[in-house]
Amino acid sequence: MRRLPIFFVLDVSESMAGEPIAQLQSAMESIVEQLRQDPNALETVHISVIAFAGKAGMVVPLVELMSFYPPRLPLGGGTALGEALDELMTRIEVEVKKTTSDQRGDWEPVIYLLTDGRPTDRTDAAISRWRKQYASRAHLIAVTLGGGADTRVLKQLTDDVVALDSGGGDDLSRFAQWVSASVAAQSQALDMGKSAPGISLAKAGEAGISLVKDSDSAPVDEQVVVFTGRCHRNKKPYLLKYNAVSVPGNFGAPAGQGVYGLEGAYPLSEEYFEWSSEGGAASTVSSDQLEGAPPCPHCGAVTSFAMCSCGKLMCCNGPGEQTCPWCADTIEFGKGGGSSFDIGRGQG
Ligand SMILES: [Zn+2]
Numbered sequence: 001m002r003r004l005p006i007f008f009v010l011d012v013s014e015s016m017a018g019e020p021i022a023q024l025q026s027a028m029e030s031i032v033e034q035l036r037q038d039p040n041a042l043e044t045v046h047i048s049v050i051a052f053a054g055k056a057g058m059v060v061p062l063v064e065l066m067s068f069y070p071p072r073l074p075l076g077g078g079t080a081l082g083e084a085l086d087e088l089m090t091r092i093e094v095e096v097k098k099t100t101s102d103q104r105g106d107w108e109p110v111i112y113l114l115t116d117g118r119p120t121d122r123t124d125a126a127i128s129r130w131r132k133q134y135a136s137r138a139h140l141i142a143v144t145l146g147g148g149a150d151t152r153v154l155k156q157l158t159d160d161v162v163a164l165d166s167g168g169g170d171d172l173s174r175f176a177q178w179v180s181a182s183v184a185a186q187s188q189a190l191d192m193g194k195s196a197p198g199i200s201l202a203k204a205g206e207a208g209i210s211l212v213k214d215s216d217s218a219p220v221d222e223q224v225v226v227f228t229g230r231c232h233r234n235k236k237p238y239l240l241k242y243n244a245v246s247v248p249g250n251f252g253a254p255a256g257q258g259v260y261g262l263e264g265a266y267p268l269s270e271e272y273f274e275w276s277s278e279g280g281a282a283s284t285v286s287s288d289q290l291e292g293a294p295p296c297p298h299c300g301a302v303t304s305f306a307m308c309s310c311g312k313l314m315c316c317n318g319p320g321e322q323t324c325p326w327c328a329d330t331i332e333f334g335k336g337g338g339s340s341f342d343i344g345r346g347q348g
């Protein structure tokens with residue numbers, strides 16, 4: 001039996017924290033559930049998951065549909081698309097069987113690359129390697145979530161770029177429907193001996209997923225800002241996520257001068273740092289630009305937005321002495337506060 005390898009290359013950068021990653025997770029579950037009901041897909045489809053934030057890595061190796069379980073997706077800082085492509089090419093070399101004189105190899109692999117942001121690493125070398133050595137023997141479909149993805153870069157990589165506008169729950173469930181229907185159709189066509197039917201993007205339009213035709217549209221800037229802090233009690237990390245607020249009269253404010261409203265505070269595990277790129281914050285935001293400071297998602301302390309002189313965020317339960325969970329210095333928090341300060345934001 002020739003296998004039909006499907007690779008999901010998923011952006012798990014910190015802007016995906018909260019709802020988006022939960023929805024991506026359930027989209028993966030629904031794709032697998034729907035495909036398992038298709039006898040052709042059950043015989044041929046094999047799935048692998050590669051994740052990327054500041055670092056890229058394989059999360060699930062290529063396994064048959066029956067033994068694939070959607071993984072819990074990690075989260076990290078950064079969007080290392082170049083590294084993700086390198087990882088993808090490595091996995092294709094390792095996992096996909098080539099046709100030789102004494103074996104029939106796998107079918108052409110299909111790759112769904114989902115991203116919601118702009119690459120934070122160099123992509124040129126990986127993109128040109130992909131175009132030269134892989135584009136003719138694999139089908140890569142790039143899928144953008146929300147308005148922040150860099151379609152110009154994706155268009156260099158593949159002609160097939162589709163957009164899920166809001167990246168919200170409905171979009172992702174439509175995406176799941178479309179992917180499972182396309183993959184099932186592909187495995188059926190292969191079973192009937194058609195040579196290279198290919199995944200049809202025409203069906204994407206029918207499913208309400210828009211095709212990105214030109215590459216001129218610049219990504220929407222500065223939609224999400226994120227910060228990492230640590231709980232002063234258990235030292236565990238957390239993520240604070242703010243979304244750009246459109247203020248009347250302030251529309252189109254220069255980057256770094258917008259206003260951001262709190263979306264939520266999410267507990268993180270140490271794994272977050274393994275998936276984040278080194279090199280720290282991309283830029284800074286003034287605390288004046290931020291509206292809302294949530295309680296600590298770990299210990300419930302009144303604010304998760306206190307800053308040590310080392311420049312890192314921690315939670316704080318009001319005035320008094322506290323030990324910084326990052327640098328272990330003792331700091332005295334006064335009453336009131338009120339002065340604004342600049343903080344390094346994540347890379348998204
Ligand atoms: Zn805390």
Ligand SMILES: [Zn+2]
Pocket residue numbers: 308309310311312324325326327328329
């Ligand atoms: Zn400190």
